[in-house]
Amino acid sequence: MAERTSSAAAGVSTADSPDAIRNVALVGPSGAGKTTLVEALLVAAGVLPRMGSVTEGSTVCDFDDAEIAQQRSVSLALAPLEHNGIKVNLIDTPGYADFIGELRAGLRAADCAMFVIAANENVDEPTKALWLECARVGMPRAVVITKLDHARANYTNALAGAQQAFGDKVAPLYFPAAEGVVGLLTRTHYEYADGKRSTHAPAEGYADEFVELRGSLIEGIIEESEDETLMERYLGGEEIDQEVLIGDLEKAVARGSFFPVIPVCAGTGIGTCELLEVATRGFPSPPEHQLPEVFTPQGAPRRPLPCDPDGPLLAEVVKTTSDPYVGRVSLVRVFSGTIRPDATVHVSGHFSAFTERHTHADSGPTAGHADHDEDERLGTLSFPLGKQQRPAPAVVAGDICAIGRLSRAETGDALSDKADPLLLRPWTMPDPLLPVAVQPRAKTDEDKLSVGLARLAAEDPTLRIEQNPETHQIVLWCMGEAHAGVVLDALTRRYGVSVDTVELRTPLRETFGGKAKGHGRHVKQSGGHGQYAVCDIEVEPLPEGSGFEFVDKVVGGAVPRQFIGSVEKGIRAQMERGLGADAGYPVVDIRVTLYDGKAHSVDSSDFAFQMAGGLALREAAAATTVNLLEPVDEITVLIPDDLVGSVMSDLSSRRARVVGTDKADEDRTLVRAEIPQVELARYAIDLRSLSHGAGSFTRSFVRYEPMPDAAAARVRRAV
Structure with missing residues (x-):
């Protein structure tokens, strides 16, 4: 040296x-x-x-x-x-x-x-x-x-x-x-x-x-x-x-x-x-420098490859950028073999053998891209210098280049010989923990928003796109405010999409606070066949996580056998819609007992008993207390020892229950707590501010719990 x-x-x-x-x-x-x-x-x-x-x-x-x-x-x-x-x-x-x-x-x-x-x-x-x-x-x-x-x-x-x-x-x-x-x-x-x-x-x-x-x-x-x-x-x-x-x-x-x-x-x-x-x-x-572990696309281990220009081709996309005019450009590190323009390579990546699929509460998967395993022809090779691209006739093992027109490969994917596909164990990506709800500013932006988000997700593995089926919101899971700002700016500047950020809605649940009876009567007569169905039910709450039970105690054929399932179907549909106009959250953890009803030999039908079942559930809800349930996450917060008191105090102000602390290393502590999801919306930002960037946390869904009366009242007033 x-x-x-x-x-x-x-x-x-x-x-x-x-x-x-x-x-x-x-x-x-x-x-x-x-x-x-x-x-x-x-x-x-x-x-x-x-x-x-x-x-x-x-x-x-x-x-x-x-x-x-x-x-x-x-x-x-x-x-x-x-x-x-x-x-x-x-x-x-x-x-x-x-x-x-x-x-x-x-x-x-x-x-x-x-x-x-x-x-x-x-x-x-x-x-x-x-x-x-x-x-x-x-x-x-x-x-x-x-x-x-x-x-x-x-x-x-x-x-x-x-x-x-x-x-x-x-x-x-x-x-x-x-x-x-x-x-x-x-x-x-x-x-x-x-x-x-x-x-x-x-x-x-x-x-x-x-x-x-x-x-x-x-x-x-x-x-x-x-x-x-x-x-x-x-x-x-x-x-x-x-x-x-x-x-x-x-x-x-x-x-x-x-x-x-x-x-x-x-x-x-x-x-x-x-x-x-x-x-x-x-x-x-x-x-x-040691090569990352090599596998087949199915996850079977392969022998280590030397960094040899004459060896089997194995390269990895470490960054993806796209431009409305230039198209997609992939920054690729070649680990083995030699890569040449216009060659056909095999693209492997994002396989479930290596990618953990995360589920956030009951809102569906929020991580990972679709698996893919396909051949693609390479475009031009170049050595980038800022926005300049210097053409490369070939790129040997150990070098880094940019590849144009690699339309299927995403960040983290492997490129290998199509006759011998290979895959590298992916590097660990941090979980994005800041949710940002967005909506297109105009109807004309809806299609462009979908395209823009798909391209940004292909470029950035730390960005996760969630289409929440309950709140009907598009949620961008980002690493922090700066990351969210870059994503939103890219949507506007590169893809011409105007979006607004909106308040994040938490997917709540409802359940019965006590036993109640409901009478459902759906009777209509207006020329021709009418509609006639009457059912009587009793509803009682079940322990958290029990789901839904339907019990048939009808005697004497008061409700014909062919319509018992119709009543259950109507009740389930009403549970999905919620119990009232002021909230309308899915209902969970109840037992419904059908014990009586009436039918008409001509006017009764599957549809009529479905309607009667839903009406009976709503009447039962009106006769008792309906509790709101909120999702609760378990979080682990890693912080320096001198900040433990401040972090625990902050968690308490968020309605969290600290369940334990563990010594992580010489000067760091791991705090474990259970906290309502609604209190975590900005925690990624607040913890960084509180700890001056020294703290980090992870989160995972645990269960639903009753929401305190004051918080539930605020939710109902806001609807």
Whole structure:
């Protein structure tokens, strides 16, 4: 990882070998300067002539004008460059918590990461969460401290904060000094002036700092070395050869056990060449990074595949974008084989063997796309750079490309040889927990809304579309307010759909509060055959979850046998419609006993007894109390220990019952509670605010429970 001048090439060629590729995700909090850093690295590599050289004020990483307008990156973007004969695919990931699905997709496509923090900001809880996301997948990382030229920049504090938050394996490889950086291993000062880099020995003023930092770095490298004699030799006063230290450092970084720190100033270019050296020499190539598990489309495991251009084809769609004019474009990571334009491949994905189907209360499935397993012909291959597309004749294992006209594949799908279909175990996607109810602004928008939502769901696995059959609402399950805003903006801007957000309705139930009798009489006579049916029923409540029971106690043929089922059918239909005009929620957990009635030899019919059964149920409801039942979810809230009291107090204000707490890890607690669904509508937003981004929760439906009288009265008044 020795620092030396870049031999940048203006432009990026197709890689011929996986060993000559580095797939690097830029990870860090929103506002840390990831996108600006990508642009600075492209300038350093000669891909761009200068900073800000892309027209219309957008950065090279912007796929979407909405991202510029909102001043935040919300989606993956790919920027390839070449340095010292190595192709580096920079994958810019979002730092905002709402777009963690895009982050995980970026980590899936990458083999290593640059973890970016700003010198003018503290390491907060959301930043720690991003670090843990990388740790969970074993991602090798280097820490990049940016914004050295900011008025409030403090490199020393930023470094200390990173070491405290991420552990003692975080150590500086360089430190900033006088318009440049000093390399601790090479004892060289790299100075940047007028767009050029020069080298000389460090000034005497840095001697004490240099000695202290260099000693800590060498000790950290030696601790990670496979040569057990190095530490003894070093402590004995032996000067360890620089190339030995660099070799051990590169191995430690590649296996993800050591995290070098590089200070970079994107505006002046300071540290960019050094960072490219770390990326090309210290980061692992695709063959060194373990391939995800491989299966057949039916879920049977297959042997691991090597990252070999001559091996079986296996690639994965890590991002999907669509445009009304360009059509669908898929960002694809090739794990094995070589992909070529106009080839026919097999598309596999979204299979129930790997995708859990979620059901929210009784409203139906709210997760997953339709299974598919089909062949498709590829369109053109290209290497994207922002909105530019550079044609690619072929793409080998380990590389990333964009594919046009891949109309059936969605994010997370696998592409393989049609004669030997394969599937990768999908990466874990977080559950969207913020429901947003929408409706088209005009009748003419209904069809366009359906098309737009289907396309957005194909692009974004963290977006779930629910057509609630009870409330008749279209509900978008999003990761948070920012995610919802991006979805709604895309509907309007890309698909021309005007929608309004409306209050979310909770699917309630009704049940009887006590025993009651009902008399149903449906008699009409108006020329020809009339309608005649009379039935008497008794209704009593059953325990929660019992459902519906129908008991026939008619004697003497008061209700003919052929019409007993008609009465039951009419009662069931009335239960679906509800018991009154003021509410009209489905009725559950009752036993209905038919004990008497009357019939007419000519005018009685199936329809007449259905009507009489429904009328009898309504009369019985009028004679007793009807209780509203609300759905209750079980939630688990993961929070730092010092916020347990605040979170439990907030839950109590939401009518929750805390059922237990468990120690999750060293400084986190898991709070388990049961809470009415109506109280969870904005909990994803409120918990994030309460915990400053440090809390998370999961939810699952448990049962229906009686709603308190005051809350039930408010519901009935609102109808």
